[in-house]
Amino acid sequence: MRQFWKLLHFTVMTVLVFAISFMSLTTAVSVPSDQIFQYIEEHQNEYVQRLKDWVAIESNSNDPAERHLVTNMMLLAEERIRKLGGTVEMVDLGMHELPNGNKISLPPVILANIVKDQKKPMVCFYGHMDVQPAKIEDGWSTEPYILTEKNSNLYGRGASDDKGQVLAVLNAIEALQKHELPVNVKILLEGMEEVGSIRLSMLVEQRNSTFFSDVDYIVVTDTAWLSNKPGITYGTRGNCHFFLEVQCAKRDLHSGALEEYYMKQ
Template sequence: MLLLYILSLLTSQAYLSPVTKDALFQYIDDHQNDYIQRLKDWVAIESDSSDPSKRNQLQHMMQVTKDYILQLGGNVEMAELGEQEYSPGRKLHLPPVILAEFGNDTNKPTVCFYGHMDVQPAKKEDGWITEPYTLTEKDGNLYGRGTSDDKGQVLALLHAVESIKKIGLPVNVKLFIEGMEEVGSQGLEQLVEEKKNTFFSNVNYIVVTDTPWLSVKPGITYGARGNCYFLIEVKGARRDLHSGGFGGTVYEAMSDLIYLLDLLVDVKGKILIPGIYEDVLPLNEQEKELYKGLEFNLDELQADTGVQTFLHNTKEELLMHRWRFPSLSIHGIEGGFSGSGTKTVIPAKVIGKFSIRQVPNMNPSVVEKQVSDYLENKFSERKSPNKMKVNMVIGAQPWLANMNEPQYLAARKAVKRVFNIDADMIRAGGTIPIAKNFEEVLGKSVMLLGIGGPDDAPHGQNEKISKFNYIEGTKLYASFMQELTSF
């Protein structure tokens, strides 16, 4: 069918653009209903990786993905990861990772795309306006769990492969698709290490298809913050105590914990731990200029979040503190009483949870020592007889790429070709461990080229992807593969 488009365009007086571009885009437009139907079918599979009762559906989702790749003509290996200890004495089979390949021409560059098929939990009673596992089209948006994160983005890529194969793949394509991303990608780092001299040996570029734009304007992500996640445990009595019998007579663990948590960050968001800012990569004038041209609306962010006043007043300041400066957030307290109603308990043990999003050139091991030393000193000053322990349970490193690498230049050209505007070069405030892992283990150039919108709510209620992003994103991935051949 695509060849017919090419012939018709060649004979058309209106033909101005390169025939491959026009024919390719027309093919995608003409098949968009098929693409939406396939997304509907995939959303209906409840591939929630956090729910052991849905593990069969997750396994089914990986098989469905494999079958479609085979239908497209790809070669597929299903890499087994073994078992997951879900709870003491209970194990579940981990879903296999899809390792797929289209083309093996040594004269062409090879690009490997990463994505995932598992989703976050979703229930209608949580506040969804639609059934979360039934794709619903409304006001130009496609609602459903996984539409943006990450089934919709992976499908856009696969549809791009399908369409461009009609005229010949300009590059070799590899796919690395997992099913446990939403719960920590168990076993993935080891698999990357195992496959670095086989599956990844001829890969030139790695693209992550699991990211949103900053605004309605397309964005290319070149950096992300890391994450040091801490637990502070404070232990007092041997058991929980009644406040009527013991209130005013004991050193309470909860009071000690709240005291320590209050010493971590001030009201303006400044981290109070000594030395924490010493290793932050200095801000230069070239980087400053990048922030000025970014499309970002504070009023829209306020309307979307319901936050009336942010810590910073300008677009540039807010984005810098969201992306390229460290932040500390307190997440919760485990222990004591947190249910509805009243209960006059003095908890014997409590655990505070907080994280520091660190940036280049901060080192997680250095951050761990800074935090531990600071909290131990402050607890000593309090002179409480309770026991305090600090533990860093996550130490994911930040990631920052060179925006002038070939695949970034190709992506910029592809954005210009599809949307007729220049891409925003953006960073992520969150953490993307797989990007840093790919970079360190494989020594490859890594780029995040997602097609999600800024208000897609990927982990929340009413997740969606706009129909525009879904279809035009398909064109973006196809164009990127074509543009990559010129570098």
């Protein structure tokens, strides 16, 4: 069995545990895990093919020349969510001014809903569809945008940051829907996380009293892998950042020898 599938299976089980835990707060309906996991086993090849299709899109948000590929990736994610019965809003964030003064469109942000029962808790899943640049000459042993099986593992840019995790959530929703989705789901997907999530905070603030107003829980899919198990972030402490500008000498200096002299010049 593919090692990736073991990871994906664990991710689905983890999401299922979350769902059952949330469900227990408001309803006594149970989810037959044996049926769910049988469905997963029967569809594992489809899950891997979906990941292959997603990895193949070079959605590198660092390169303005590839910005259209990020948008294509967002459209592919939109299509998958709609197939799950979700309603999707593709939010336009406007233009992005580049350092050279040129302006290009930011990729849309996905705000999606899969709501079946207003009495059930609302869980919002966050993820991102963009990736860091990758080239074979960077040290990859396989082509980064071709999902490759090697030594029982699957390799590809974005397979674990963050396309693989997002797909694991969507695959879990699909499997759960074959019986009953125990929670209502909202999905927030962006395409600029690798370059600072441009204007995402503005959107979240704008939709705080609308899209996010009924959210009971938020699950971050963009997390680290602990050994061969994925981590799920259920609490964050926020962050703080600043810019520091340092003025240095106009020429290279040997450490510890001439700095004081040249800094006075």
